[in-house]
Amino acid sequence: MFSGTSIHSIDSKGRIVLPQDFREQLGESFYVTSGFNKCVQILSVEEFDRLREQIRLLPADKALSLQYVLISPATLVSPNSQGRVTISQKLREDSSLKKDVVVVGMDTRIEVWDKEEFDMFIEKQKQDSLKEALELLRL
16 A cells, blocks of 8 residues: 655656655556546556456446556656656656656555646645545544
8 A cells, every 4th residue: 555745856867766665565667657637657567457457347438548548658667776767758748747746655556746736736625525525434
């Protein structure tokens, strides 16, 4: 399970250092792909394979849409000796990743957000959805 939030920087080559505990949980290689929101997501090989299998079970039109969005941009990566992984230029552009990013543990996946985008997203969540979600949980 991935949890926690940390702020990092993307270097000039599009690389980011992931927290060591995240790297240990991900293993030697893992996938970087488009996120469900305006972010990049990182999944273990096992989780990515599970997602692919679930997509294959969907009706063809839905499966095809998700394959274009999640499967086709996916890249299998391995951290270098400094723990850095490269996020492709296309994924960085699509997610508006600039210099400062937020790495967020999201249970079975990791999300990488532009810091400003993440701050705005969290504020919107607090205003729109958080109260209703807490009521559903009876908290």
